[in-house]
Amino acid sequence: MKYTHHNNELTMNDINKTVFLKGFVRKKRDLGNLVFVDLRDSEGLTQLAFDADNPLKAQAEKLKTESVIEVGGHVRERSSKNPNLHTGDIEIDVDTLHVLSLAKQSPMLIQDDTDALEDTRLKYRYLDLRRPYLQNILKTRHKITATIRDFLNSQNFYDIETPYLTRSTPEGARDYVVPSRNYPGNFYALPQSPQIFKQLLMVGGFEKYYQIARCFRDEDLRADRQPEFTQIDIEMAFVSEDDVMRLSEGMIKALLKKIKGIELKTPFPRLTYQEALKHYGTDKPDTRFAMKLITLNDIFKKTDFKVFKTVLDKGGLIKGLPIKNGAKLYSRKNIDQLTKDVAKYGAKGLAFFKMQDHTLSGPVTKFMSEAELTMFKSITKLEEGDMMLVVADKANTTNAALAYLRNRIAKEQGLIDDNEFDFTWVTDWPMFEYNEEEDRYQALHHPFTKVHDQDKDRIKDAPSDVLAYGYDLVAQGQELGGGSLRIHELTMQNDVFTVLGMDETAIRQQFGFFVDALQYGTPPHGGIAFGLDRLVMILTGTKNMRDVIAFPKTASAHCLLSDAPGEVSDEQLKALGLKRRE
């Protein structure tokens, strides 16, 4: 099929040219003795005109919406122009028309303001994808990956693929698992990330590696989490934390310039993990607005207020979220609602303090001494009309609840500028975190993260105090990427495995090949991985991850288009050595 132009191209400069166009019939306007057809392709719209004396007019009247057609004709000036359309000054006087593919009635309107609900859109994703909105996002996604590849190629990185069929490893997310035909009863696992393989590439002597790699995690989903997602995976030998962060900043800077025309300032600000938690209650703070949390433990050291006293006796945390002019903005009823909403984070209550008529009021003030009130005012620096929401609970609960409130209230009060791009590093992560339910330590980042030099001799003695060379890149309150320097010495790696509760047998069995590799000369190395899907969301202003993926899955990991997952035949099961239960 030949065509001479796309549908966004023709203008007054092309008058009288003979052209061939193709595309979908977007809309037909039949005025009786005159028929107009909007022709849509991936680039835009062109209007076709069929006059009263055009022998093709009868055929045009019968055209079905979304059919694929091919037309030939010549470009002419419109007698009434459409200033909203790039090709709005011209139209095509058609002299050949072929229907290449007849369309039956579409289950949804193929326009940006489609009225279809998301499950319909996912079932007929190929129709949904015709909408300019999704076309533009996926085109931007392409531009983003192209820019990233250009940037990393220019820095002498090699793009190397790693296996999708690999080995299940303990720790981390639940694996997607693939049965082996050659080894009945054994399974491959799809990678949660290329972590081990990219480290082995460093051992293999490649000093700069990257890959835009698919990753798979069989966990419950969210608006910003899909079961398969894409990472921009980077690893480098002989580098410091600063080297990796500087490279990442260069890449993000190049992206924002190319995609948004924004000149970002580098280096990005840095916060330690401890600072982030202290000021924002979360390891992924939205730093586009202030509203820093204030720790209030000191004020209530000797309090008579039972709720607070109990919390402090158990080593808990009392923190406040200051809200400028909040005293009038938030009524008792509003606060009751916030209290309810914060319960899902485990917070059992929400106290408030209001500064009105230069007096501190609130349900807790009557339990406070004059000295405590004075101290409260001087620590919180509340001004006339301000309010403070206070949570007293286990540290994790207090932080989670207040971090939620901070984001929510900032949104409600319009404190967030959606066009502001704010990238921040969160550094100095603890190596381990204690899991109370399972009564064991877990790696906060992953078990291959290198610990700070000054901590390396006390990994086994004081796991909770050990810090790691880890760094996350946070933007708009989302974790965009994370990385670390990696362990390249066997002793440190073994110490970490030991803290994680693995004895020598377990280490051999699960990571034997990896531990072996470390013993043949391992360049010190480190790297980072960015969530491509989230990056595209931020750069296209999309709230829903499904909109940045061509064929996404539902919140229950179901593909409505192909109806995956589906059953397999008894023959297939037999070949794999598998049996159905019951």
Place this chain on the structure above:
RNA sequence: GGUCCUGUGGUGUAGUGGUUAACAUGCCAGUCUGUCACACUGGAGAUCGCGGGUUCAAAUCCCGUCAGGACCGCCA
């Protein structure tokens, strides 16, 4: 695993105990020479997600179930 929201012509919605199940859009037919959300006239199109229960009577109330969504847990 848990909490909450939603499910009504092709599509999106209205309908809180008795309606001819309403509206918009799309679709079909007709009129129309400058539309571009064309306009106008007429028409077809609904097992009210599914199963059970309450009731003289259920789209509507109750229970269960399925599907979609948001969130908590989970996601090294």
